[in-house]
Amino acid sequence: MFKRTQKEDPQRLVVLATYQAPIDAEMAASILRSANIDCQVLDENVAMVMPYLNKIVRLVVRAEDETRARELLSAEFVE
Numbered sequence: 830m831f832k833r834t835q836k837e838d839p840q841r842l843v844v845l846a847t848y849q850a851p852i853d854a855e856m857a858a859s860i861l862r863s864a865n866i867d868c869q870v871l872d873e874n875v876a877m878v879m880p881y882l883n884k885i886v887r888l889v890v891r892a893e894d895e896t897r898a899r900e901l902l903s904a905e906f907v908e
Contacts, residue, residue, distance in 0.1 A: 839893035842869075846902065847884040854886045857902055864901055866894045 848854040851873040861868045871887040879885070890898045 839891065841892045842889045843892050843895050844887050845890050845895065845898055846888045848886040848888065849884050851886050854888050857888055860901055861888075861890065861898050864897075866890060866898050866901070868894075868898070 854870045858868050858870050868890045872885050
């Protein structure tokens with residue numbers, strides 16, 4: 830039987846970015862959610878308990894949404 834590798838699975842989660850402060854990760858997540866991209870912020874509580882750890886909060890998305898999510902987060906917003 831043919832076995833798919835991790836790279837071929839569009840449903841796998843990839844770490845899009847890491848942050849030191851949970852609020853920064855949540856702000857990025859809100860941008861993605863407003864564009865209908867499912868995402869999760871991981872390790873928020875660890876960052877609050879151990880703030881001395883650098884960039885422990887992770888923002889993850891599905892592999893199939895990674896390119897679009899990166900484009901959204903790197904876009905410059907103008908008023």
